[in-house]
Every structure is written in structure tokens, then in C-alpha cells.
Amino acid sequence: MRYAVKLIIQVLFFIVFSWLMNHMVEWLHLPVPGSILGMLILFILLQAKIIPRKFVESGSDWLIATMLLFFIPPAVGIIGYKQLIMSAGVQIALVITLGTVIVMLCSGLVAQRVAKRKEESSI
Amino acid sequence: MMMAAVSLLITVLVYIMAQKIYRYKPIMFLSPLIVTPVVLIVLLALTRTSYADYNTGAHWLSDMLGPATIAFAIPLSRHFELIKKHAAQIIISVLTGSAAAVASSLWLAKGLGLNDKIIYSLIPHSATTPIAMNVSQSIGGIPTITAVAVMVTGIFGSLVGPPIIRLFRIRNEVARGILLGTSAHGAGTSKAFELGSISGTVSSVSMILTAIITLFLTPLLLGH
Numbered sequence: 001m002r003y004a005v006k007l008i009i010q011v012l013f014f015i016v017f018s019w020l021m022n023h024m025v026e027w028l029h030l031p032v033p034g035s036i037l038g039m040l041i042l043f044i045l046l047q048a049k050i051i052p053r054k055f056v057e058s059g060s061d062w063l064i065a066t067m068l069l070f071f072i073p074p075a076v077g078i079i080g081y082k083q084l085i086m087s088a089g090v091q092i093a094l095v096i097t098l099g100t101v102i103v104m105l106c107s108g109l110v111a112q113r114v115a116k117r118k119e120e121s122s123i
Numbered sequence: 124m125m126m127a128a129v130s131l132l133i134t135v136l137v138y139i140m141a142q143k144i145y146r147y148k149p150i151m152f153l154s155p156l157i158v159t160p161v162v163l164i165v166l167l168a169l170t171r172t173s174y175a176d177y178n179t180g181a182h183w184l185s186d187m188l189g190p191a192t193i194a195f196a197i198p199l200s201r202h203f204e205l206i207k208k209h210a211a212q213i214i215i216s217v218l219t220g221s222a223a224a225v226a227s228s229l230w231l232a233k234g235l236g237l238n239d240k241i242i243y244s245l246i247p248h249s250a251t252t253p254i255a256m257n258v259s260q261s262i263g264g265i266p267t268i269t270a271v272a273v274m275v276t277g278i279f280g281s282l283v284g285p286p287i288i289r290l291f292r293i294r295n296e297v298a299r300g301i302l303l304g305t306s307a308h309g310a311g312t313s314k315a316f317e318l319g320s321i322s323g324t325v326s327s328v329s330m331i332l333t334a335i336i337t338l339f340l341t342p343l344l345l346g347h
Binding site for chain 2: 011014015017018021022031032033034035036038039040042043046047053056057059060061063064065066067068069070071072073074075076077078079080081084088091092093094095096097098099100101102103104105106107108109110111112114115116118
């Protein structure tokens, strides 16, 4: 019960903070999304120990674990593009799927190689 | 009001049921990320409900993507020493991946004969939604199509990421995080946290870097 209350308060903190950041980005006409700015500012506040990590830790863990659910409504939004899917859906799907696999291989294999080289040089 | 409450509730319920099914039979096509939207689309079609009506309630869930992204700050701070230690590896790999993302979608889309507006809409698909929409707008794409492409990329990436990691024997935890965060933004990062907190943290850093690089590099690469 106490954990549930703590969790709700922490999640509410993230919601309010996110709302503030979105407005700040709008006011200042910044070219970054509020969520990315919010992540950086909260990170700085945590590093500077202005906000102790344990005050936001449970809320953060819950939000990250639940995040995939938040992607569902925009995914359902695909139904608005029936026409486009009929006419070019296969090509678009190919660009997205092949493109994503290419990005994974480029970034992942380069990263793996750099890691191996580091291991070898440290021996 | 009633409609909003019902669509919110049904989305959560279908998702929870899909998660239960996936736990019994963990095969890719039964992933909650595929099953839930499909079931909901069928339900909307059967009840003749428009997406706009559905979204009056469901948008409460997608609005949580902002707070959830901010929540990545905590693992970032928790593992900051680790990130500093691997900074060079992360930057080099994410740069390679982001450049590959722009180049591959440009060439694939051109090769498949898609029109310019669609090509420009697909180019930033590996970046997180707000950045991708922003880039799409500035290079002449259609931001809403970009949003759908980003969505599909995230779902696809979080599904094929783990099999690709196994297939190509990516054993390094930092490399796993880079792979998922660079290719599949927040959805990939959420998957990376299931693999481990180091992979998850590195994935959030890679996601941010990808967003920043895509924002500045795409117009340059396209000569706009």
C-alpha cells in the first residue's frame, strides 16, 4: 500500500515535470522535444544531487517497464492510412524493415568490434 | 467521456491479456506489440468506431511517452561512470548507425520507386517521434506519415532486435544497447532494459544521440 502511494506520487512528478518541459520548449522556441530536454535537466539535477535518486527511482522503473503499452494507441493510428497502405504499403514496409536491420547491423557490429579491440589492447 | 474511459480501459485490458498469452507462447508474432493493435483495430472496425473517437481516451496512454522518456534520466545517472568509460565506442557506433539509417532509407525508398514526399517522410524513421517529425517537416516529408513509420520501426525493431543479437553473436552488453537504441528509439530501449540495465542505459544514450545526429545530419546529407 505504502509502495503504491509512493509510486503514484513519483509517476505524478514525472507527468508534471514533462508538462513543464513541453511548455518551456514552446516558450523558448527550442528545437528539441520537451521529453529530451526534460531527460537532460533531470539528469543534471540528479548528478548535482539536488534531487536524490531514491525520490524518483520507483516511478522511473515503473514508467520504463510500462513504456511499450504507451506505444499502442499511436500504433492503432495506422488505420487512418488505409489508402497509402493499399498503394505503397509493401514498399514502405520493406524500407522500414530492411532499413532497421541495416542500422542494427551497422551500429551493433561496429560497437562489438570496438569493444573487442579494447579488450585485446587491455590484455 | 464514456467513450474515452472505455477505449482507455479496453486498450489496457487487451494489452494485459496479450502479455499473458505471450508468456505462455513467446513467439514473435504473438508479441503484445502486434496482438494488441491488431485486436483493437478489429474491434474498432467491428463497432464502426473512428480512430478520433478511440483516441479521446487512448491518448492518455500515448501522452505518457513524454514522462517515460524523461524517466530514462535515472538509469542514465545511475550508470554515468559506465557511459563515460564507453563514450568513444557509443559515439562512433551511433554515428555509423545514424548515417546508415539516412542512407539506407533514401536508397531503398528510391530503389523501390516511392515518390519524393514518401521518401522524405521515411528518412528519419529511426529517430524518436518528435525529432523525426521535425526533420521530416524540414526536408519536405509528411510528418504524420513519419510518425507512423517511427511507430512501425519501434515495434519491428524491438521484435527483431533480440534475434539479431543472438544470430550475430553480439555478446557485449554495451553493443547490444547501442544496436537497440540507435535502430528503434524508445521501444528498442524499453526492450534493451529487459536484456539488462547496462544495455538499457546505453540504449537510452544511443537513442538521444541518434535523435541529435538525425536532427543535424539529415539536412546536411541531403544538401537542404
